[in-house]
Amino acid sequence: MTTAIEVQGLNKYFGSYHALRNIDFHVESGERVVICGPSGSGKSTLIRCLNQLERHDAGEIRVSGILLGDNVRNLDAIRREAGMVFQHFNLFPHLTVLENCALPQILSRKTPRPEAENCARQYLDRVRILDQAEKFPGQLSGGQQQRVAIARALCMEPRIMLFDEPTSALDPEMIHEVLDTMVELAEGGMTMLVVTHEMGFARQVADRVVYMEAGEIVEIAPPDRFFDAPADERSQRFLSKLVRN
Amino acid sequence: MQSTVMTSPHLRRKSPLVLRIAKAFFGDLLGACLTLLSVGILLALVPAFKWAFIDAHWYVATPQGCFSGGACWAFIGSKLRLILFGLYPPEEQWRAALVVGVILIMVLLTAWPRLWGARLLALWAVGIALMLVLMAGGIAGLPPVPTSKWGGLPVTLLLATLSLGMAFPFAVILALARRGSLPIARAIAIFLIEIVRGLPLVGLLFVAAILLPLFLPADWTIDKLGRTLAALTIFAAAYLAEVVRGGLQGLPSGQIEAAQALGIPYWKTVWHIVLPQAIQKVIPPLTNTAIVMVKNTSLVLIVGVFDMLSAARSAATDPAWPAPSKEAYLFVAAIYLVICYGISLYSRHLEAGINARNRS
Numbered sequence A: 001m002t003t004a005i006e007v008q009g010l011n012k013y014f015g016s017y018h019a020l021r022n023i024d025f026h027v028e029s030g031e032r033v034v035i036c037g038p039s040g041s042g043k044s045t046l047i048r049c050l051n052q053l054e055r056h057d058a059g060e061i062r063v064s065g066i067l068l069g070d071n072v073r074n075l076d077a078i079r080r081e082a083g084m085v086f087q088h089f090n091l092f093p094h095l096t097v098l099e100n101c102a103l104p105q106i107l108s109r110k111t112p113r114p115e116a117e118n119c120a121r122q123y124l125d126r127v128r129i130l131d132q133a134e135k136f137p138g139q140l141s142g143g144q145q146q147r148v149a150i151a152r153a154l155c156m157e158p159r160i161m162l163f164d165e166p167t168s169a170l171d172p173e174m175i176h177e178v179l180d181t182m183v184e185l186a187e188g189g190m191t192m193l194v195v196t197h198e199m200g201f202a203r204q205v206a207d208r209v210v211y212m213e214a215g216e217i218v219e220i221a222p223p224d225r226f227f228d229a230p231a232d233e234r235s236q237r238f239l240s241k242l243v244r245n
Numbered sequence B: 001m002q003s004t005v006m007t008s009p010h011l012r013r014k015s016p017l018v019l020r021i022a023k024a025f026f027g028d029l030l031g032a033c034l035t036l037l038s039v040g041i042l043l044a045l046v047p048a049f050k051w052a053f054i055d056a057h058w059y060v061a062t063p064q065g066c067f068s069g070g071a072c073w074a075f076i077g078s079k080l081r082l083i084l085f086g087l088y089p090p091e092e093q094w095r096a097a098l099v100v101g102v103i104l105i106m107v108l109l110t111a112w113p114r115l116w117g118a119r120l121l122a123l124w125a126v127g128i129a130l131m132l133v134l135m136a137g138g139i140a141g142l143p144p145v146p147t148s149k150w151g152g153l154p155v156t157l158l159l160a161t162l163s164l165g166m167a168f169p170f171a172v173i174l175a176l177a178r179r180g181s182l183p184i185a186r187a188i189a190i191f192l193i194e195i196v197r198g199l200p201l202v203g204l205l206f207v208a209a210i211l212l213p214l215f216l217p218a219d220w221t222i223d224k225l226g227r228t229l230a231a232l233t234i235f236a237a238a239y240l241a242e243v244v245r246g247g248l249q250g251l252p253s254g255q256i257e258a259a260q261a262l263g264i265p266y267w268k269t270v271w272h273i274v275l276p277q278a279i280q281k282v283i284p285p286l287t288n289t290a291i292v293m294v295k296n297t298s299l300v301l302i303v304g305v306f307d308m309l310s311a312a313r314s315a316a317t318d319p320a321w322p323a324p325s326k327e328a329y330l331f332v333a334a335i336y337l338v339i340c341y342g343i344s345l346y347s348r349h350l351e352a353g354i355n356a357r358n359r360s
């Protein structure tokens, strides 16, 4: 296995606030890693550093072996390697579902339109929402929108998918449809890094769970061990709260 | 007595119409006052109506036929050429009329959202070149017509569409700079916008049309119409920039982040993701600015550019006719009203479309 994501000594500040402290971790190609931790612990910041939606202050980030630095060419390459799914979907509301999936390919890869639309249809079909292709995002339910967002990211044919709490803005009855899509994606062999508190999902697909608190990685363990017998006392406290809720 | 009428369902059903009318017009004190006021205004309008329609002269053999009071619409008919085309040579007038037609067609095409894109911009470039060739002549066997002879409706329409159209890209750049993270660009944008917004348009026109040539070397002769257009463009750009900025402000940061995460380059993100959404949010103030700019073009008469209003004014000075300035101004006002109301209707149509797609 090759390494899909490699992070060494990553540090990130917001002004004087130390948001990420000496983060070391890696994701192997084909691996599924779940990140969890309390609110404000830096999960989003970490995942956003990987495709440079946030700039990091120190440390090395490699995605598919490409070193992230000031080189803009590398940045574009990395953004093509890693697709991202956001908590609030961030679909383009003025474009139809089909156009949401086709236009990014045309704009960032210069794919010819017919090819881009074909690809869009194919992935919309895969997330079972092809029948809504001509609608606008505002006319879909949250779960449907998130599946479109997944299809949109997949259209760029990424090797890695980053998910930042993809189900936490959804009504409970829609969570499973998005999780099912993600499980299918995992079964297809996609490398995935997922910030989520869905324990069932983590147990089912994760190879490892990363637990973060206060900008630090506290514990990395396979899901069974993490959920049933967490080693660190901070993870234990977090899990006991999660179960109680 | 009244309360039994009001409360008895049987009676209410029996005389509903009279009661309902009475209630609608005299339901309470305020309603009664407004009704009386409206009736008063309508009565006051009777003489105007009589002047404009009943006593009006629609056709007269000679200007003398108009001397018996009442509106002289025959004057408009006889001076139509002058009001619509100014001093443009009559035998070449078809060219000016064609330009009006081309502008109307281009505006109608532009109003169709499906055509929006790079090709429409190219079409505008071709259209503008075509209109300038038609107006100015000098090639393709068309006799040259200097801009000092241009006038009337084509000048008004050209100034309005070209100043708004050319102002728009500047406005977008100014708005982006003002919202951006580069401190120098932001400072420059704020400076330019505030300076221009702080100047009255009349002042800007004076500077462009009269003062500028005094300071420029004598062989730098930029046409007066061109300088006027530049002043209108600068003025419109400052106002449009603030409108566009309002639209940018409402845009969730997630939109740009999503575009970045998908690897879409910056300017393509601006053009395809940011601007369409920002503009959709500010259609009412955008419409407002467009309407104000259309009417602002009439101020160019102060620096001696012969737009439709100047043309109407000079037509009305013909001593052969009995003081027809009211008719001339009303006619021009009607044309402005049609244009501005058209813009307004169109913006409502656009908004309805946007609202429909945001709901299921």
Ligand SMILES: Nc1ncnc2c1ncn2[C@@H]1O[C@H](COP(=O)(O)OP(=O)(O)OP(=O)(O)O)[C@@H](O)[C@H]1O
Pocket: A014, A017, A019, A037, A038, A039, A040, A041, A042, A043, A044, A045, A046
């Ligand atoms: N742009 C920013 N400017 C300043 N501080 C920020 C910024 N983004 C995040 N932070 C701070 O960094 C810390 C980590 O934020 P982050 O969003 O990564 O947390 P999180 O673990 O994703 O939390 P949540 O579960 O609520 O999403 C928080 O304390 C937050 O207030």
Ligand SMILES: [Mg+2]
Pocket: A043, A044, A045, A164, A165
């Ligand atoms: Mg977060």
